[in-house]
Amino acid sequence: MESGLVAPSWNEVPRLQPGRIVEVSGPTGMGLTRLGLGMLVEPSRRSQVAALDVKGWLSPLAAWEMGIDPGRLVVVRCGDSRQWPRLVAALVDGVAAVYAEVPTRVGAKELRRLAALTRARRTGVALRPLGEGLPSGVAHLRLQAVEVRWEGVERGHGQLRRRHLVLEASGRGTAGMTRKIEMVDDGTDVMRVVSGVDGRRRATG
């Protein structure tokens, strides 16, 4: 489907598409690592996928719980922002789908070059900037976390069971509109989108 990364009904989890970058951004803790890894689930059924871990904290447990076979996921660790552009380019060049954390000190020029390589190699890429968002023109779709709620815990009782994550989607992938989507994740399967959330409003600027 060439119309965009997100299904027009907004009832599906955003998927990676060949040659396009999805940006997932927001504070650590809201569930964006899981969202990014979740996008690797479908491509991992056909081929090897890679996750680039800048902080050295990425855990494959969450990916396995969502259905990625351990043999199909390779985690590459790189804390050096000078080495990052070459490393991510090497992965995008040959691995079908890549989730990568982006260190704060990577320049706009490198990221634009990465976008061009992604298009040329038709790789599906999800980028998670650890600092500011990506410069314009890099991502086809931007998903910004705006709110998170957890079900299952009370004052000392229960356990974390289900997360509701509200995202604002924007960019070329939404045809210039800003849309709000809410996703529910109970940890055992790929996340799903709750339909009927907040309508649409025109993006400003």
Added chain:
Amino acid sequence: MARTLCVWYPEWTDDEEPPDEAFRRFEKVVRAVEELVPRVEPAEPGLAYVPVAGAVRYYGGEELLARKVQEAIPPGARVGVADGPFAARCAAERADPDSRFIVEDTSSFLESLGVEALAPGELTETFRWLGITTLGELARLPREAVASRFGLEGLTAHRLATGEDRSPRPRPIPVHHAVESSHHDEPLLAAEQVAFITRALAAKMLAGLQREGLSPFRVLVEVESASGNVRQRVWRSTDPFTEHSLAERVWWQVRAWMESPGGIPGGVARIRLDPSDLSDEGRQMSLLERTERDGETVWQEVEVGRHDAERALSRAQALVGPDAVLQAVKRGGRMPHEQVTWYPWGDRPPDPEPEAPWPGRTPSPSPALVSSSPPPLEIEWDGGIPVRVRLGTRWEPVLSWAGPWRLVGRWWEGEAPADRYQIVTSVGAVLCFVREGKTYLAGVYD
């Protein structure tokens, strides 16, 4: 199919020793066999094949030759002789240590083997499930039917079962696929330089072959020293070589030569790789995907760029080192970081632990960010109740929490017990534990 002798040291293949070290030891075995029979083809440390048709006439029989080989090499080897490398390896597996297993009639020998003699995997399982338990039963199925239902993997299995081995269609081998790198002006002395060059050469050769949809099963490695000595060795692989597997083997070989008595005098002046036994299992390796069609399970070939991915990951490994390109398997444990065993990509995965309930395991969903050495976390408590937690520079009010769940420490190592908590704030949830009055961050539900 040519008569082939297989020398196999099972404990070397399973050893925890790094493969390049193991190959340095194995190189001595290869040389000892080479004294008797030329053209020994190592496949991995502890496993080598030798075509023996000519040597058998010279030594007066396969049994005599096999015994001579065994006498010349260190104890522990199992030797098998049969038609083709696959059958020879199966024969070696059936030999006792320090003894020989010689197969006269390869077809009947293969017929009697169970399907697990093929590489273990889902396909073998499926064969068993369909009631095909021996290679003989598989061989009796029409090849077209096996190929159409199970794709390339099935076709290869059928070839092996019928005694054709993985022999690809014979093709003329174009000379231009050989690659070499010359350093006559400045011979290479440092091992790292050689490793880098071998990786680049392997990549170049495979890229050239892949453009024509070819992959090699055998590669001649040739090194010329600055003083003009030339050393050669053919490496064999049961599956077509990938960039990673080839670069690794070339490196083991060159390193073993560099460190052997006499070494490579004056350094490496030229390295050359020359492919042979080309297969058309090339550029796009096929994988099989099981799908349901009209209520029936069918295997569909899925085109995936396995070679592309391997090349990309090899390059990543060259950039950041093997310890930073990782895969993992699950293991038992209560905290998330205990449930993961990492290993370098390209290595053999550690054996999985049997699935067993693990009482006290932190429940799923698991945190996506986990630290193996949890850092301290600042939490403000009020009568045992968490009130505020410091995340970065901000204090966030605790909205809800679960816990404490007791975690009994490794008391035999003097570790104190701890209490685990899941803590929810407006920006997400964290997993932490309190031990001896201090709080640590074990993971973030990011």
